[in-house]
Amino acid sequence: MSSDDYYSLLGVHPDATPDEIKESFQNLSLLTHPDKQPVHLRENAQQSFNKLLEARDVLLDQAKRFAYDRYGQAGVDLLKNKNYAIQTLDDQHKLDRKLKGWIKLLKEQEIRAELNPKSSAIMALTCAKYIDSLDHTYYKQKEIPVKPSLRLESLQLQESVKYDFTENVSGNIGFMIYTKGGFGFSTIMPNIMWRWKDYVAQAQVQVGDRNACAVSITKNFEKMSIVGQVNVLNGGALGTLMIQRRISDTCYSDLKLQQGLTNSFEAGVHKNFGEKKKVSLKSNVNQSDLSIGVSGSYKLNKQTVLKSGVDLVMNTPENSLKLHTSLGVLLQLSKQTAMGYSLETQGEDVLFVTKIKRGHINFEIPLYLSHAMSYKGWLIGAACVLFGSFLTKKIYSVLYKNPKAQLKKEKESEIEEKKFLHRQELLSIIPNAKRMADEEAAKKGLVVIEAFYGKSDIIEKVRRNEENNSEEILDVKYLIQHLVENSKLNLSNTTKSTLPGFYNPCVDASVKPYLYIKYSYGDAIDMVIAKDEDAINIPI
Structure with missing residues (x-):
């Protein structure tokens, strides 16, 4: 416009x-x-x-x-x-x-919607050496002083943007940077995707410090999807077959088989119990490990989800057992934003992990608290989860309440403005409406005795002549009389708030107002009570 x-x-x-x-x-x-x-x-x-x-x-x-x-x-x-x-x-x-x-x-x-960029970053930090020194006998016996320190363990950055060639052909191009200790590499990853009926074909190459390519084909069935993929790396090839099947509306299973550079078999079953509970069982077998795990989540309320998981890993060459656990909280702050805090163990390591998600941006910060299952690492991690969750919810509640208060204030201000316009319209219409009422009365036509527009319960009080000072009702007697033509009133089945001088006086916008009209026609007196979007025709 x-x-x-x-x-x-x-x-x-x-x-x-x-x-x-x-x-x-x-x-x-x-x-x-x-x-x-x-x-x-x-x-x-x-x-x-x-x-x-x-x-x-x-x-x-x-x-x-x-x-x-x-x-x-x-x-x-x-x-x-x-x-x-x-x-x-x-x-x-x-x-x-x-x-x-x-x-x-x-x-x-x-621009972001057009390119659909996706970003992820994992920045691993560690202060494990200092925490372990607090109760580790090795450091105490050797009297080795360890200063408090926080250092970067590893960093991984990944970014991609999409591009469309035709309706069925699209792709994306991205890059990845990874560094840990003295090792690091960077690579560019162009990808192309082709859709045809129930098939999806993809091809991706990696060019840079790491060179590789991959081709995959996906076939979708009514309750199942099958993916076949071949990866070619510097050291050889790896074939992958993935199958996912929907068992019921609340349960599905998946299977993954790899052959080539590494041989492995993975299977899992995932089940939702209502809207609040979800449980997953999974197992993995490869050349060196056998693992069995269970994980679950429980939706505490609209905003908070509790998550937990346990994995038992048996290393066959070393004939050893390791336990991986996780216990955390996910806070869904909005449709686009979520934050999660968890305490995790990976063998002898204890970690406090923070995850931040905003749209297509994912940021993860694992903080290593101990490399020796230190109980102090456990205590610090648990405290961080509780404090982080409390602080995030507190800040969110403050930020969330302010907009609500602002919206309420804006709504009240909007109603005040409409009240002013209503009074202005009324003052300009009253003289003409009174003249029209006198003309209708003289010929025993349609004369509006009283009319109100607003909340239904308040209208009932007015009809019973109970005292009422509510501002959620309008006196529209003259506004209605002004709409009478040739002793007839015809109002369409649309909201009456668009009529001249009308507005919805209900503070709660979800409450639909009613229209009450008491009128005389000929020698009879009658009335009508209608919902906001009901058509009104008087006389019937």
Whole structure:
């Protein structure tokens, strides 16, 4: 929408005053309101009238009008559900800076949506040597002082962006950097994907310090998918077969078989118990290890998920057993953002792991607390999980409540503004509505005795003549009388909040208002109570 469309809709110039805008809207609404049109034209008339309402609301709001004049419809969209007061030139500058920032952010989001970038980073840190020295006899006997230190153990960065050739052919290109100790490598990874019916074919190459290529074909069935893959590395080839089968709506199994550079067999079963519980069983056999594991999760509430897992690993060459465990908390802060904290053991190592997910960005920080199963490492890790979860929820609750309070404040401010417009419309309509009522009474036509629009329970109190001071109800007697034509009232099956002078007075936007009309027609007195989107035809 160009910068002068709202003005042209209302038939006013860009420098029009609020009074001129209101007067123009009132005159146009008397002619264009859907209830004043033939039945077969009302649907199109309603769409046109909604645009007229939108133009009026935008141009009577100083902030939205400023945003519209500067940035067009995009500026108006950015201020939806927001309330800004512009009283000084400084207020304009502040709002302009906010709008520029939001528009820049939107453009970045559009680019990200087009390229669908995916990022992951794993930064492993360690302070295990110092913690182990606190209770390890080796350090005590040798009297070796160990200073508190935190050093980088390893770092892995991976990034990729997608590109589309045709509807069925797409791909992505990415890179990976890995370093640990004195070893490191980097590689570029272009990938191409082709879809045809139930088949998906992929090819990927790695070029750089590490050279490799892989080709895979996936076939999807109604309850099963099969993937065949061949990897060619510097040292040889590796073939992989993966099968996943859905056993029921709440259970599926998977199988993975590898042959070549390494030989292994892996199988697992995953079962959901309602919406809160999930359990997975898995086993793995390869050339040196045999492992059996179980993991599960429990949804404590909307935001918190508890996770745990145990793996028993038997190393056949060394004839040894190792236990890998994990216990943690996942906090779902929003649809796009999640944070997780866990205490894990991997053989003799004790780790505190932090995971952060934001859209397609994944960041993981494993912190090694002990290499010798130190009980101090366990205690510190458990404390970190509890404290991290508590602190994250506390910060989130503060940040979450403020927007809710802001939205409530904005809603109240919006209602106050609509009250003002309602009173203005009412004052301009009352003289004409009274004249129309007198004319209808003289010919024993349709005269509105009383009419209210708002919450149903408050309307019931008004009908029983109980005292009521609620602001969640409107007296619309004259507004309804003004819509009477030739002793008839016809209101379409759309929300009545778009009628001239009407608005939804309910503070809770999810509550639908009712319309109550008490009227006389001829010598009879009757009434009608209708839901907001019910059609009303009087007399029937």
